[in-house]
Amino acid sequence: MGIFEFILMSFPILLAIAVVFVRDLLAATVVFLVYSLIMAIVFTQLKAPDVALTEAAVGAGITTLLFIVTIAKTTRREEDD
Amino acid sequence: MTTIVIKTIARVLVPFLQLFGFYIIVHGPVSPGGGFQGGVIVGASMILLALSYDLSSAEDRASHKVRIIMDSTGALLFAGIGLLCLLVGGVFLEYGIIPLPMAPAEVRGLMILLVGVAIGIHIMALAASLFLHLAEEHDT
Numbered sequence: 309m310g311i312f313e314f315i316l317m318s319f320p321i322l323l324a325i326a327v328v329f330v331r332d333l334l335a336a337t338v339v340f341l342v343y344s345l346i347m348a349i350v351f352t353q354l355k356a357p358d359v360a361l362t363e364a365a366v367g368a369g370i371t372t373l374l375f376i377v378t379i380a381k382t383t384r385r386e387e388d389d
Numbered sequence: 390m391t392t393i394v395i396k397t398i399a400r401v402l403v404p405f406l407q408l409f410g411f412y413i414i415v416h417g418p419v420s421p422g423g424g425f426q427g428g429v430i431v432g433a434s435m436i437l438l439a440l441s442y443d444l445s446s447a448e449d450r451a452s453h454k455v456r457i458i459m460d461s462t463g464a465l466l467f468a469g470i471g472l473l474c475l476l477v478g479g480v481f482l483e484y485g486i487i488p489l490p491m492a493p494a495e496v497r498g499l500m501i502l503l504v505g506v507a508i509g510i511h512i513m514a515l516a517a518s519l520f521l522h523l524a525e526e527h528d529t
Binding site: 357358360361362365366369370373374377378381 | 413421422423425426429430432433436440516519520523524
């Protein structure tokens with residue numbers, strides 16, 4: 309495994325951990341969008357362009373939009389910030 | 390807030406996005422992609438329209454009734470091709486057995502394309518419906 313693959317594979321792990329720890333929901337959604345885009349590149353590297361296309365269209369496009377609409381239509385009721 | 394820049398870019402981008410989606414659907418058997426991926430891209434073009442203009446302009450172009458009809462048409466076409474194989478004596482989606490005046494390999498290729506188009510019609514209505522139903526105003 310080359311250094312490029314190592315960096316590419318470590319990005320989704322770091323981003324997946326970051327999604328959990330980011331407090332702001334909109335920021336978490338954007339981090340998740342970046343995670344999906346990096347995963348699409350990883351799938352292309354693994355010679356699975358079909359899965360990469362699905363990940364880019366559904367994971368980065370539709371899912372993010374649905375999350376953003378849901379955040380816009382709901383309110384936060386937690387006490388702690 | 391939508392500005393004239395966003396509206397112009399969206400108006401230019403939406404036809405090419407839909408053309409790209411249809412290209413992916415009909416090239417499903419020979420290249421990466423297929424009915425699902427192309428359908429999601431065509432559905433995302435309607436979402437882009439709803440985001441850049443407003444919900445009602447997207448609703449004008451793909452109304453609830455049209456989406457329901459497209460959704461049902463895709464599902465029925467898929468199930469119909471599968472059941473046609475059952476009727477002529479094969480198993481579900483066994484394309485090669487359909488009696489057309491062609492070589493079995495050509496029949497298989499044609500039916501894979503038709504199933505891809507059916508899935509594409511189903512998914513493009515579904516992807517637009519998911520967003521438009523979630524984003525529409527509910528009187529709570």
